[in-house]
Amino acid sequence: MRLAVLGAGAVGRAVADLAPSYGHAVTALADSSSAVVDPGGVDVGAALARKDAGDPLGESDPGDALAAEYDALVEATPTTLGDAEPGFSHLRTALERDRHVVLANKGPVAERFADLRALEADSAGDVYFEATVGGAIPACATVADLGPERVSAVRGVLNGTANFVLSRMAAEGLDYDHVLAEAQDLGVAEADPSFDVEGTDAALKCVILANLLREADCGSIEELRERALTLSDAAVEGIRDIPGSALDLAAEDGRTVRLVGEATRDGVRVGPRLVPENGTLAVSGTRNIVEIETEHAGGLAVSGRGAGGEETASAVLADVGRLPDPER
Amino acid sequence: MPSEPAAAPGERRQSDDADTDTGTDAGGDGDGVRSDGGNVPQAHTVRLELDDEPGQLLAALQPIAENGGNLLSVYHERGNVTPRGRIPVEVDLECAPDRFDAVLEGLREHGVTVTSAGTEEYGGEVTVVLVGHLIETDLSDTLQRLTECANAAVADIDLSAASGTGTGEPSSARVRLRTREGRTADVLDSVRTVADDKGFDVIEPVEGRR
Numbered sequence: 001m002r003l004a005v006l007g008a009g010a011v012g013r014a015v016a017d018l019a020p021s022y023g024h025a026v027t028a029l030a031d032s033s034s035a036v037v038d039p040g041g042v043d044v045g046a047a048l049a050r051k052d053a054g055d056p057l058g059e060s061d062p063g064d065a066l067a068a069e070y071d072a073l074v075e076a077t078p079t080t081l082g083d084a085e086p087g088f089s090h091l092r093t094a095l096e097r098d099r100h101v102v103l104a105n106k107g108p109v110a111e112r113f114a115d116l117r118a119l120e121a122d123s124a125g126d127v128y129f130e131a132t133v134g135g136a137i138p139a140c141a142t143v144a145d146l147g148p149e150r151v152s153a154v155r156g157v158l159n160g161t162a163n164f165v166l167s168r169m170a171a172e173g174l175d176y177d178h179v180l181a182e183a184q185d186l187g188v189a190e191a192d193p194s195f196d197v198e199g200t201d202a203a204l205k206c207v208i209l210a211n212l213l214r215e216a217d218c219g220s221i222e223e224l225r226e227r228a229l230t231l232s233d234a235a236v237e238g239i240r241d242i243p244g245s246a247l248d249l250a251a252e253d254g255r256t257v258r259l260v261g262e263a264t265r266d267g268v269r270v271g272p273r274l275v276p277e278n279g280t281l282a283v284s285g286t287r288n289i290v291e292i293e294t295e296h297a298g299g300l301a302v303s304g305r306g307a308g309g310e311e312t313a314s315a316v317l318a319d320v321g322r323l324p325d326p327e328r
Numbered sequence: 329m330p331s332e333p334a335a336a337p338g339e340r341r342q343s344d345d346a347d348t349d350t351g352t353d354a355g356g357d358g359d360g361v362r363s364d365g366g367n368v369p370q371a372h373t374v375r376l377e378l379d380d381e382p383g384q385l386l387a388a389l390q391p392i393a394e395n396g397g398n399l400l401s402v403y404h405e406r407g408n409v410t411p412r413g414r415i416p417v418e419v420d421l422e423c424a425p426d427r428f429d430a431v432l433e434g435l436r437e438h439g440v441t442v443t444s445a446g447t448e449e450y451g452g453e454v455t456v457v458l459v460g461h462l463i464e465t466d467l468s469d470t471l472q473r474l475t476e477c478a479n480a481a482v483a484d485i486d487l488s489a490a491s492g493t494g495t496g497e498p499s500s501a502r503v504r505l506r507t508r509e510g511r512t513a514d515v516l517d518s519v520r521t522v523a524d525d526k527g528f529d530v531i532e533p534v535e536g537r538r
Contacts, residue, residue, distance in 0.1 A: 155534065241498070241529055245488035246457045249502040250531070252486065253455060260534055274457060274533040281534060 007076030010309035030065035128319035160286030161196035198238035210263035237271035391434030460528035
């Protein structure tokens with residue numbers, strides 16, 4: 001399959017790097033300022049070397065990548081909220097050309113789910129977005145396999161930064177500011193960690209999951225338009241105000257605290273929660289976990305790496321593998 | 329206070345094994361639902377009235393332990409006197425269902441007035457951690473409101489105060505609430521309301537179908 005990759009951050013780079021080993025060719029690769037386009041296959045290594053040296057990826061404009069020859073567009077530009085631009089326009093352009101779209105960008109799925117499905121319905125292209133939830137963890141695909149109409153809830157630890165901070169605070173008896181500084185030194189937390197520690201990132205993932213459950217109850221796009229959630233519908237609390245004493249009290253009772261997100265048909269809640277110290281949700285470090293409550297099969301849990309270039313790229317490339325083969 | 333089962337451990341083990349051996353699927357989900365609750369301790373709330381004299385409380389509690397009851401909490405309303413000049417006490421205890429009558433009998437034999445018993449059964453339990461300025465905002469008022477609004481009994485509370493109150497640092501409290509069976513979600517709703525009102529954060533347990 002021929003892929004156009006938009007975004008040359010950790011995820012976009014890893015997708016472009018790994019695509020050949022999955023049997024795909026990269027015909028275009030773009031970052032926000034330039035692009036390299038080659039219908040015969042981009043030399044990804046050379047392009048990324050140019051970028052690393054401070055030069056443009058290639059001679060072309062980013063828009064040329066969107067207009068290039070490809071079977072699937074991989075949208076891996078940074079997540080934006082509200083109108084989810086420019087990611088949403090990239091998706092629209094590809095679908096209007098009857099191309100497939102695989103998203104690593106959470107914005108269009110969390111903020112404009114009904115718009116996305118409406119465009120998809122009018123296109124010969126399909127849209128997949130496994131990489132938007134839980135990095136390498138197959139959360140959306142597992143819900144789809146089980147049948148979202150038979151899933152009552154999906155909950156989990158969906159932000160590695162927040163989980164790192166909480167598990168270090170609990171294990172070492174250190175306070176929030178101390179552990180956050182350590183996480184920033186290690187590159188686990190960004191210089192501005194608010195997206196992670198305030199629960200926004202986990203909430204976006206839960207909104208995506210809740211929309212999958214709600215979609216199963218909708219008979220039409222109009223109905224979905226009424227029922228689809230966005231970030232503003234989620235009840236979100238972060239971990240900034242948790243003192244060490246709260247973790248100590250939890251530990252004395254055989255519990256610990258994790259930033260847990262929960263998606264049900266009723267909505268989305270994200271906040272610090274008490275979980276059994278040795279329970280499935282008490283993953284440590286940057287690890288993520290997704291628990292799925294099913295009607296006929298009880299609970300299922302998948303844990304793994306929730307972030308990282310290659311980890312997220314593996315979810316993107318799994319989605320590419322789900323697309324119908326253009327040769328047939 | 330750990331809740332020791334009042335029944336002999338050997339008995340419980342046997343009945344658990346029997347359940348496993350027969351392989352009954354009655355529970356359906358096999359998530360540890362015990363179909364035969366015969367000797368599983370149940371929680372009870374007993375209201376007593378005591379004379380306002382030294383030693384009365386201890387004398388009232390003794391018959392509970394003697395008859396196989398396990399004390400969960402005692403709420404001694406010293407400031408609150410009945411029209412007859414006596415002091416009401418609310419006791420939460422746990423015992424095997426077949427011991428509860430003996431516990432009440434023992435109390436009456438010791439001359440303790442039991443004003444209500446057994447009607448308030450707290451079969452469920454939920455633990456939350458509250459974070460905020462708990463002491464400055466009147467902790468006992470908070471607990472009383474939890475009891476009233478949440479329709480739950482405060483089984484115990486552990487407070488971890490910030491070093492030196494008035495430092496602006498929040499304190500934390502772990503509160504174990506006994507609730508009516510199946511009403512945990514309602515109780516958590518009420519806890520959130522009280523906490524919102526008082527400006528606390530609530531760290532609640534993950535609610536699941538487990």
